[in-house]
Amino acid sequence: MRPLEPTTSKQRVVYGLAFFVLFVALWSWATFGGHVSKTFLANPLTMVQEGYELLAKQGFLFDIGMTIWRVIGGFALAAVIAVPIGVLMGAYKPVEAFLEPFVSFARYLPASAFIPLLILWAGIGELQKLLVIFIGAVFQIILMVAVTVGATRRDLVEAAYTLGAGDSGVIRRVLLPSAAPEIAEILRLVLGWAWTYVIVAELIGSSSGIGHMITDSQALLNTGQIIFGIIVIGLIGLISDFLFKAFNAWLFPWKLA
Amino acid sequence: MTALRIDQVSRTFPARAGHAPTRALEPTTLDVGDNDFVTILGPSGCGKSTLLRIIAGLDRPTSGRVTLDGREVTGPGADRGMVFQSYTLFPWLTVRENIAFGLRERGVPQQGRHDIADAFIRRVGLSGFEHHWPKQLSGGMQQRTAIARALANDPKILLLDEPFGALDNQTRALMQEMLLGIWERDQKTVLFVTHDIEEAIFLGSRVIVMSARPGRVKAEIAVELPHPRSYKIKTTPEFVALKERLVEEIRTEALKVAEQA
Numbered sequence: 177m178r179p180l181e182p183t184t185s186k187q188r189v190v191y192g193l194a195f196f197v198l199f200v201a202l203w204s205w206a207t208f209g210g211h212v213s214k215t216f217l218a219n220p221l222t223m224v225q226e227g228y229e230l231l232a233k234q235g236f237l238f239d240i241g242m243t244i245w246r247v248i249g250g251f252a253l254a255a256v257i258a259v260p261i262g263v264l265m266g267a268y269k270p271v272e273a274f275l276e277p278f279v280s281f282a283r284y285l286p287a288s289a290f291i292p293l294l295i296l297w298a299g300i301g302e303l304q305k306l307l308v309i310f311i312g313a314v315f316q317i318i319l320m321v322a323v324t325v326g327a328t329r330r331d332l333v334e335a336a337y338t339l340g341a342g343d344s345g346v347i348r349r350v351l352l353p354s355a356a357p358e359i360a361e362i363l364r365l366v367l368g369w370a371w372t373y374v375i376v377a378e379l380i381g382s383s384s385g386i387g388h389m390i391t392d393s394q395a396l397l398n399t400g401q402i403i404f405g406i407i408v409i410g411l412i413g414l415i416s417d418f419l420f421k422a423f424n425a426w427l428f429p430w431k432l433a
Numbered sequence: 434m435t436a437l438r439i440d441q442v443s444r445t446f447p448a449r450a451g452h453a454p455t456r457a458l459e460p461t462t463l464d465v466g467d468n469d470f471v472t473i474l475g476p477s478g479c480g481k482s483t484l485l486r487i488i489a490g491l492d493r494p495t496s497g498r499v500t501l502d503g504r505e506v507t508g509p510g511a512d513r514g515m516v517f518q519s520y521t522l523f524p525w526l527t528v529r530e531n532i533a534f535g536l537r538e539r540g541v542p543q544q545g546r547h548d549i550a551d552a553f554i555r556r557v558g559l560s561g562f563e564h565h566w567p568k569q570l571s572g573g574m575q576q577r578t579a580i581a582r583a584l585a586n587d588p589k590i591l592l593l594d595e596p597f598g599a600l601d602n603q604t605r606a607l608m609q610e611m612l613l614g615i616w617e618r619d620q621k622t623v624l625f626v627t628h629d630i631e632e633a634i635f636l637g638s639r640v641i642v643m644s645a646r647p648g649r650v651k652a653e654i655a656v657e658l659p660h661p662r663s664y665k666i667k668t669t670p671e672f673v674a675l676k677e678r679l680v681e682e683i684r685t686e687a688l689k690v691a692e693q694a
């Protein structure tokens with residue numbers, strides 16, 4: 177091993193898997209070996225059994241579907257509103273001066289703290305879940321997009337002007353394409369956070385979703401189900417991240433060339 | 434008839450915290466006629482880029498005015514094409530799309546854009562690279578694309594700000610010949626900034642020597658070498674004599690800069 181020396185892709189896979197093997201080994205040692213009480217931590221085998229039980233008999237797939245729809249719904253809502261505002265803020269300094277102080281303030285408001293208020297306003301239906309994710313994502317996206325657009329290379333903007341572009345041409349044909357890969361990365365990042373918000377939203381006052389299943393299992397002291405639920409969240413996050421990355425790479429070939 | 438008239442143009446950058454105002458350009462007057470190839474030669478920091486940016490409309494003069502064909506310059510426009518000192522190709526567009534950028538802005542239909550762009554791609558010797566991204570090109574190829582991009586817009590005047598400054602000597606010499614070839618064939622009004630004496634003589638019909646900071650026109654020297662010029666001209670006695678004269682002019686200025694520092 178030397179600093180910054182690259183590894184082969186085969187090595188990467190082996191090392192990456194090695195961690196999980198080690199993790200499960202430690203877990204098995206702690207649970208099968210009787211070092212941790214069954215009440216607090218189920219062993220891997222029980223976890224798998226409980227998971228099968230959940231999927232086959234308790235309609236857990238429906239819960240997974242509900243959670244995914246909430247994340248995507250709330251996230252899409254936030255993105256559709258936040259990206260244009262962020263672009264305008266990045267492009268026009270007066271708009272930035274007008275909105276930036278508020279957005280900077282608002283993005284520190286923890287989305288989970290809004291849950292009681294949102295239940296009051298929107299009930300415990302789907303709208304409330306979507307709004308939690310929306311609040312958690314929208315300000316973050318606005319601010320990061322504004323910074324990215326504002327950091328567009330000035331010389332490219334000037335080149336566009338000397339080629340006869342007007343203000344709208346500069347926004348459409350320079351600011352947007354130049355910021356697009358970064359914006360896609362921002363969305364990928366925030367989608368990851370949206371997963372955290374949705375589970376929190378589902379832990380309180382919900383009748384479906386992965387978070388709801390986890391609270392139910394807690395009441396029954398079924399740690400196997402809880403762990404299975406957490407692992408499912410991690411897996412879905414991993415898959416969506418991978419898809420998002422692949423999509424970005426396909427969308428922006430010039431970044432990789 | 435004068436195409437471009439620079440009339441008593443000066444530029445002072447306002448003071449910033451802890452810094453006095455910078456007088457980058459003393460009032461400068463210069464006329465560039467139709468199809469003239471004027472080179473501006475001056476030491477680093479003498480305001481060459483500042484002057485070019487004012488002509489392009491990217492910066493406003495503190496005093497004086499710039500007119501092109503009698504119309505005052507108030508902002509950037511497609512009638513003044515610019516090639517920058519730094520690489521400014523749009524990284525998300527291919528070579529062909531970069532060259533067609535201005536055409537698209539003007540609403541030229543796709544087929545027309547491609548035809549014009551491809552013609553310029555051939556002119557700057559980039560055939561086969563139409564679909565490459567800027568990242569995949571060498572510095573010389575990027576600047577050739579930038580020149581083609583400016584020319585494809587058919588501007589009244591082409592402004593070049595040390596476009597070959599970052600290239601090695603061999604590439605630079607080839608690029609000079611290419612640019613001169615295009616000018617000899619197409620007749621364009623060109624204003625070319627450089628700090629390379631040989632480049633200034635080889636390309637220009639006139640060389641404007643600028644003084645050290647604050648910049649102003651110090652001397653103007655006509656280059657009466659015949660066209661078409663080939664690289665061989667660089668070793669002729671006439672060329673060498675001009676070069677000696679300019680070396681003297683520039684040396685005094687460079688010394689002034691060294692003393693100021």
Ligand SMILES: Nc1ncnc2c1ncn2[C@@H]1O[C@H](COP(=O)(O)OP(=O)(O)OP(=O)(O)O)[C@@H](O)[C@H]1O
Nearest residue numbers: 446455457476477478479480481482483484628646
């Ligand atoms: N935006 C700016 N604000 C303040 N000072 C500036 C600005 N742009 C340029 N200057 C100053 O004006 C002077 C002239 O700059 P300019 O870039 O025109 O020089 P130049 O002749 O093009 O030099 P070079 O050959 O190194 O490119 C420099 O002293 C520079 O520091």
Ligand SMILES: [Mg+2]
Nearest residue numbers: 481482483518
């Ligand atoms: Mg310069």
